[in-house]
Amino acid sequence: MTAGTTAPGRAQISARTLRTDRWWVQPAVTVAVLVAFIIYATIRAFQNADYYSAPYISPFYSPCLATNCVPGSSEVAVFGGWWALSPALIILIFPLGFRLTCYYYRKAYYRGFWSSPPACAVAEPHGKYTGERRFPLVLNNIHRYFFYIGLIFNVILTYDAVIAFRDSTGAWGHMGLGTLVLLANATLLWLYSASCHSCRHVMGGRLTHFSKHPVRYKAWTLVSKLNTRHMFFAWASLIGVALADLYVALVAGGTITDLRFF
Amino acid sequence: MGYKAKFKVWRGDAEGGDLQDFTVEVNEGEVVLDVIHRLQATQAPDMAVRWNCKAGKCGSCSAEINGRPRLMCMTRMSVFSEDETVTVTPMRTFPVIRDLVTDVSYNYEKAREVPAFAPPEGVAPGEYRMEQVDVERSQEFRKCIECFLCQNTCHVVRDHEDNKTNFSGPRFLMRIAELDMHPLDAHENRAQEAKTDHGLGFCNITKCCTEVCPEHIKITDNALIPMKERVADHYYDPILRLFKRTNK
Numbered sequence: 001m002t003a004g005t006t007a008p009g010r011a012q013i014s015a016r017t018l019r020t021d022r023w024w025v026q027p028a029v030t031v032a033v034l035v036a037f038i039i040y041a042t043i044r045a046f047q048n049a050d051y052y053s054a055p056y057i058s059p060f061y062s063p064c065l066a067t068n069c070v071p072g073s074s075e076v077a078v079f080g081g082w083w084a085l086s087p088a089l090i091i092l093i094f095p096l097g098f099r100l101t102c103y104y105y106r107k108a109y110y111r112g113f114w115s116s117p118p119a120c121a122v123a124e125p126h127g128k129y130t131g132e133r134r135f136p137l138v139l140n141n142i143h144r145y146f147f148y149i150g151l152i153f154n155v156i157l158t159y160d161a162v163i164a165f166r167d168s169t170g171a172w173g174h175m176g177l178g179t180l181v182l183l184a185n186a187t188l189l190w191l192y193s194a195s196c197h198s199c200r201h202v203m204g205g206r207l208t209h210f211s212k213h214p215v216r217y218k219a220w221t222l223v224s225k226l227n228t229r230h231m232f233f234a235w236a237s238l239i240g241v242a243l244a245d246l247y248v249a250l251v252a253g254g255t256i257t258d259l260r261f262f
Numbered sequence: 263m264g265y266k267a268k269f270k271v272w273r274g275d276a277e278g279g280d281l282q283d284f285t286v287e288v289n290e291g292e293v294v295l296d297v298i299h300r301l302q303a304t305q306a307p308d309m310a311v312r313w314n315c316k317a318g319k320c321g322s323c324s325a326e327i328n329g330r331p332r333l334m335c336m337t338r339m340s341v342f343s344e345d346e347t348v349t350v351t352p353m354r355t356f357p358v359i360r361d362l363v364t365d366v367s368y369n370y371e372k373a374r375e376v377p378a379f380a381p382p383e384g385v386a387p388g389e390y391r392m393e394q395v396d397v398e399r400s401q402e403f404r405k406c407i408e409c410f411l412c413q414n415t416c417h418v419v420r421d422h423e424d425n426k427t428n429f430s431g432p433r434f435l436m437r438i439a440e441l442d443m444h445p446l447d448a449h450e451n452r453a454q455e456a457k458t459d460h461g462l463g464f465c466n467i468t469k470c471c472t473e474v475c476p477e478h479i480k481i482t483d484n485a486l487i488p489m490k491e492r493v494a495d496h497y498y499d500p501i502l503r504l505f506k507r508t509n510k
Contacts, residue, residue, distance in 0.1 A: 004421035009276050009357035011364075018329030103487050107468045117417040120470035121329055121354075129422045133463035141490070141498040160382050197483070201491035209445055211393040227483065 016123045019071055023119035031110035032237075037242055041092070044245055048086035052243075053252035054168035056160075056178040058245040059185055061088045063156050095153060095241075098146035103197045104234045105139060144198040154193055158186040177259040178247060185237075185244035192237035195226035265344045269297065272351040273309065281349065288339050294350065295323050295334035298362070301330060305348040310361035318476055325362050326351045331474045332437030353414040357412045368419075369410050372430040376437050377460065380449040396445035401416040402484060403440040405477040412471035418464045423466065429461035432471035432481050439485035442492065453492035462489055 005013065017023070044051075044060055051058040052073035061069070066087040079090060090159035099105050110116045117124040132140050162184040167174035193199060204220030207213055226233070250256045269284040292366055302309050314320040315461055316335045323334040328342075328349050340350055356364040381390070391400040413431040414420065430438075435456060457461040467490075471481045479485075495502055 005354040005424045007423040009355055011272055011274065011352045012278050013272065013351060013354065017384055018326065018351065020328045090481040103467055106466060111467045115469070116466060117421065117468060120415050120473050121326065121331055121420075124421050125418055129418060129425065129464070131418065131464035138463070141494045144494065144499065163367050176454045198491060201488060205491060206486050206495060208396070208443055210395045217395065
């Protein structure tokens with residue numbers, strides 16, 4: 001047990017915090033929303049049903065890489081008949097890894113789930129703290145690799161949104177509410193990725209002489225502007241992907257009928 | 263219009279102390295430091311408080327007001343309701359000397375551990391030339407007034423005294439970032455030193471340093487995370503190392 005605010009020599013104040021505002025609201029809301037998402041995503045990932053209704057595919061199941069995918073939902077079946085589980089389980093580790101190692105979500109879960117700290121100037125309950133220097137938290141340093149993989153997913157989900165302009169027979173010139181939902185989902189995911197801190201670093205953050213790299217400087221400037229809204233895009237894209245999946249699930253399950261514009 | 267405010271001020275020293283109650287006059291437009299000065303003038307002439315500019319630029323009057331690390335001179339009384347008790351304590355991360363005054367020498371020790379700016383070889387003082395676009399990132403960090411509120415609020419040392427040995431804190435990791443991003447700094451390996459000598463890995467980017475900065479410096483987003491990414495370049499990105507990309 002290491003001493004914190006009660007360490008010898010410091011002002012002897014026994015209260016964990018003297019904050020009078022509702023500092024616990026933010027971590028509580030974070031936990032509530034993330035837990036709700038985790039429960040929903042887990043159920044849907046294991047459900048292995050209601051994820052495809054031509055031309056819409058749920059983002060939780062795209063790309064569908066197993067032969068046990070619903071007919072029409074898979075274009076490349078990498079996993080053969082030996083794969084008996086839900087095809088969502090093959091791919092979800094990548095977006096999960098991207099969000100788990102994300103600089104914004106790290107703040108959110110360190111505060112919300114691990115109380116390290118629960119809020120600023122509120123003493124954390126842990127006796128020892130080693131930060132991100134040891135396994136497993138040191139793995140957060142590979143965020144950039146999940147960012148690169150996330151870009152591949154963004155391309156695939158954008159492709160899903162584009163082919164949602166085809167109708168269920170494959171003919172172009174269709175647009176339904178599902179098309180808009182997949183389009184909004186892909187857009188939010190691109191914004192989340194483009195505002196990522198690793199993206200900012202790759203674009204130009206690692207440079208010390210912007211003047212020698214004007215194109216990268218412009219890219220860095222643009223990403224820096226997006227980066228100030230990274231938290232917003234993190235939440236918006238998380239909720240967006242859940243809503244997109246829910247919409248496809250409701251249509252595929254026959255609960256609702258897709259609203260067709262043309 | 264003035265009113266009588268209820269204050270609780272921590273008084274004591276390293277041996278002990280407690281929160282003492284005061285009722286004190288507050289006038290329109292005043293800040294917490296004005297009220298503390300009124301307490302000194304009228305009720306507690308021996309109350310110790312460190313202050314200087316009263317303009318949020320010297321970084322002297324750092325304290326915790328209702329539990330939040332803030333500058334007393336920049337905290338308006340109008341943010342509190344008239345019936346609210348305002349609690350003022352010294353910064354809780356550093357050893358207390360007396361009343362609201364703390365010993366912040368930890369910060370100066372850490373400052374000394376950061377290698378100074380190293381000019382490039384063959385360039386004499388007065389011959390430094392650099393483009394604005396190359397220095398403006400570092401200039402944000404030069405706004406720091408060294409109030410040490412970020413150091414005070416950082417849970418790495420606030421909640422774990424033993425980490426003070428190995429962790430320099432956000433202010434000095436930001437100083438390393440400032441130098442590492444400087445176009446003329448010739449010191450090699452600042453990013454590696456941030457990890458090995460200054461404990462960057464302790465930082466879990468919970469952004470409290472940014473939240474309390476009175477100069478609104480984006481410490482986490484613009485200094486700490488970029489440094490973490492530079493450390494990742496060197497230690498956790500084998501593909502990048504394979505291509506030997508430079509940071510220049």
